[in-house]
Amino acid sequence: MKEADVQQEPSYLGAPYGLASWLLTKDHKRIAILYLISITIFFAIGGSFAAMIRAELVTPQGDFLTADLYNKVFTLHGVVMIFFFLIPSIPATLGNFFMPIMIGAKDLAFPRINLLSWYIYVVGATLTLAAVIMGGVDTGWTFYTPYSSISSTTNVTTAALGVFITGFSSILTGFNFIVTVHRMRAPGMTWFRMPLFVWANYATSLVMILGTPVIAITVLLIAAERALHLGVFDPRIGGDPVLFQHLFWFYSHPAVYIMILPGMGVISELVANVSRKQIFGYSFVAFSSLAIAIIGFLVWGHHMFVTGQSIYAGLVFSIITMLVAVPSAVKTFNWTATMYKGAVVWDSPLFWVLGFMGLFLIGGLTGLFLGAMGLDIHLHDTYFVVAHFHYIMVGGGVMAFLGGLHFYWPKMTGRMYSEPLAKVASMLVFFGFNLTFFPQFIVGYMGMPRRYHSYPAEFQVFNVLSTAGATVLGAGYLMILLYLVYSIVKGPKAPMNPWGATGLEWKIQSPPITHNFHETPVVTEEAYDYLHAPAPTREVTHHE
């Protein structure tokens, strides 16, 4: 497919052909594509559950779904979106593809384990889908005991085992990244020359290897309690269900950083590129990733202010929650300072950057509302919480994922998509998202609780707005899928460096060869040396 090129070696996509060569590949780039296809499927599944939720909530009566079915639908929406889309989204796709290239390595340290992680993901995903087909789960994605361990008659064991198994795919990805960053850097690639995307993935990997094992053992205990009567959280024999919540949130709060830190890494790359400037305060941005990863492990109790946890514990968790906002703010200020007096280019990456910054800012600030203990008593378990975490995980996480996907698409596929369409889609997503979730802040503040299929009539206007927004948002996502797939078939060929970006990944052909580099690169410059960056070469490709 690259006859026009002078390169003798075919790209990773073409060498060799055949389904078996993909399913048995050890190439990090191909594994990234396998992950990309899998998570897209799960995004669609999770999205259709969301569509059912929004359809139900158009009217105050529970008329479209029964209460039981509604419980299952929101549970599966959460389980699928969190464990099968958001957690692997950026690390397993963009991280897998670009992290080794960015540090000048031929592959991750353990290519076979990388492939294994994808297969583990597939097995876990299949088990969870089996739970769906067998009739679903209704515990909420949080699997709270004792409901999950004793009362629920749905397929909790199967779903819990699915989540347990998928956890190991995440552990293996994190493990592989950490060893790769430590041991696989090219000559001259010092720690402080690494792109911030690599730092962000490194910090994410720390969270993955420290947090995921704890959720793994916790959901395993639920499965053991249901299947083998090994009761650990069972109040009938003196067990403490709140212990489950502690163990669960010990992972699940840091899991938010698994979803958002890689996104922050993507945004750092994009901000430098659209501003055509070195990132302001590079080392602050790098260390803030580590700070978020570490402090993030000390705040889990803010999910438990109303569980009867000691008020002093609550106070401490509340204060540390405020603290964890500091490194996030450091990043946001540094990105803004990078853009300030930068030669900002009106390319589609800018749209994703601005979208991310706006949504992440709202999500982060409302997180402070919820971290404040007194206010949380009022807001706990309302739509305010739902809106807050969607602003972070979808507004922040998915926006960054899409931004990164668009930015790196030419490198991954060797094709260009339509710039105008990308700009339109990014705005559709931005406005659709705000229309969906901003009303939920208001209706949540007014007291609408989450997780019910019916609600008092005075909340209807907000829910109709929300559903209308979700429709626009869905159309935006669908549009992206269509023009990206179209670009693979009909898009113009991408040059080596369409955005005029810095970094090793832009100095190799698009798409890269299997071993990434013809010769091991020797790094002599800092990251984001935009003073010496080449000009964007996108226009040249149009008369291909």
Added chain:
Amino acid sequence: MSNSTSPVSVAKPHPKLQSHFFSMDQQLEASTLGMWVFLVTEVMFFGGLFMAYIVYRHMYPHAWVEASAELNWKLGGLNTGVLICSSITMALAVRAAMIGNRTQQLINIALTSILGATFLVVKFFEYKAKFEHHLVPGPHFDPSLEQGMQIFFSLYFVMTGIHALHMVIGLGIMAYIFIQAWKGTYNAEYFAPVEVSGLYWHFVDIVWIFLFPLLYLLGAHGA
């Protein structure tokens, strides 16, 4: 970076050098670091269980002592000794691989496996006794026992069960490196698999070193 040898200067790469590494040194360092990182995840995995143990021991101090007295500390102690011996033979196996001594490798890997298997056999008889004494949580658990004791036994079975599962995996690894050692795969240039298997084996032993006193040695044992 440790890869001082440039890829060009190496005349003929070692047959066991994977193509994405520069040198055998880099490959060994990656494997070793990889195993350490993996062990960190294992610590966190067992950490969740130890956390539950701490909470409930604090909640039910008396029941914990009562339940611990039901365990056979002599068998547990025997198994502790067995595992310590197996760690010694494992360390000797790694040493033998590093100097390329095939006979010593085979003997020590075999001894390690036999000791590991002994541990599992003893564990089997301990489990069997618990079934007979109605100490397995669930509907057959002795209802006359104090509140909290059932949780102790739940944790006992989960913790020692997962530990035993690690032992079984360890025996599988031993079988693999035994076959490789038989073929003479390991020598001074290439011994990473034996080294990382050794790290794993020692880790599983250390977990037991914590489990034994925490589960078996609470309070004064009667007879």
